[in-house]
Amino acid sequence: MIQSLFNARAFRLGLAAAGSLSLLGAVTTVTQAQNRNQVVNVYSGRHYNTDKELYAQFTRQTGIRVNLIEGKDDEMIERLRREGANSPADVLVTVDAARLIRAQEMNLFRPINSAALKRDVPANLRDPGGHWFALTRRARPVMVNPAQVNPNLIRTYGDLSRKELRGKLCMRDRSSVYSQSLTADVLQRAGKATTERWLTGMVANVKQPFFTSDTTMVRAVGQGECGAAVANTYYLARLLNSDNATDKANARKVKVVWVNPTHVNVTGGGVTRSSGNPEGARKLLEFLSSPTAGEGYAGANNEYPVKGWGNNPTLRSFGTFTATPVTIKQLGQRNREAVQLMQQAGWK
Ligand SMILES: [Fe+2]
Known part of the structure; x- marks a missing residue:
């Protein structure tokens, strides 16, 4: 009897302990879930x-x-x-x-x-x-200093290999994801053989060394050290809205050339x-x-919304563009081959 009582009590204690443990567990889980949800x-x-x-x-x-x-x-x-x-x-x-x-x-x-x-x-x-x-x-259009390069010469990225641009074209280096995705875009649209020809002609035009920053490169276009460059518009927008009077004045000399289609x-x-x-x-x-x-x-960074043109007055002043038909997935998939072709063409 005593034994069974003891056992029963132990059993109940055990149950109670198990109950409070599982209750504790449940409380912890609920709290975590609430935190995670917030x-x-x-x-x-x-x-x-x-x-x-x-x-x-x-x-x-x-x-x-x-x-x-x-x-x-x-x-x-x-x-x-x-x-x-x-x-x-x-x-x-x-x-x-x-x-x-x-x-x-x-x-x-x-x-x-x-x-x-x-x-x-x-x-x-x-x-x-x-x-x-x-x-x-x-968007990554061509930017031109019209005192150095006639903007009408450039209608597509293909025109960057024109001989009129010899020694006047500035580009980001090969390690830049911007350069890589631009090349992947051309590769997807034009195929390997055309891209190789384009790269050879364009690299021959580049005023060396290749730039490691879009900001420095856009400044150089404004200063006339580069006749043309390929750069993201937000860098130009940033310089145009800069508190630095020199940057602002130089940036005003840069013309955005919307090549068709434009790499995005x-x-x-x-x-x-x-x-x-x-x-x-x-x-x-x-x-x-x-x-x-x-x-x-x-x-926040003078970029374009995923749809439409937005209301940024600086971007509006650049006008609108025809975006590449190449998808973001294709750009990513073509990246490796693009980098190989860039390397072969001597893109540093
Ligand atoms: Fe950037």
Whole structure:
């Protein structure tokens, strides 16, 4: 009797202990879930104060806080890869087609099915499988100093190999993802043989050394040290809006030549494979690609929204362009071959 009582009591104690343990477990899980639902950890290659304003706006709308971890694009990708399934990241934001494709090939993104993202991001600017989505567009036209080079000579990137540009053309170096994606664009449209001829002619025109910064290169066009260059418009926009009077005056001498079609690259993002809060992460991407927030995200760096031209007066002053038909996915897929051809042609 006593024995059975004891056993029964022990049994009840055991049950109680098990109950409180599982209750504790449940409480912990619920708390974690609540926290996870309220925070989205973003690994970002961008560092603009206006981005933080947008994230704050997202928090006001949804209650989801954004924890921003900034770094250089390649470092963020490498960190995500190293952390693997244990990474706290929910969203990766990075610049350039090839980086998005590389992150996808490293299996860092999970596919997202979102009607809003499909509606707001044109099909050529997102992964068909939903792994990543463009959030801004960055156009890379030719920029000319008309005192050095007649802008009418240049209608396509192909014209950069014209002999009139000998010694007057300035380009970014081969390691620049911008140069690589530009070449991948031409390669996708024109094929290997034409691209090889184009590269040979163009590289022969380049005023060496190749530049390691678009800002310095656009300044050099304004100063007349370069007759023409290929650069992202936001660098020119930045100089035009600079507090530095010399930069501003030089930038005014630069003419944007919209070659047809114009190469377009992107800032893009995706939900990470490791995300503990993929729902919150998806909501953030939907917010950032929405027409209103998307313009803010683009505007932070004088980039173009994924749809339309936006209301940035400096970009408006450049006019509009016909964007390349080449998709961001194709740019990424062609990257390796493009770099090989650049190397063979002597692009330093
Ligand atoms: Fe840039």
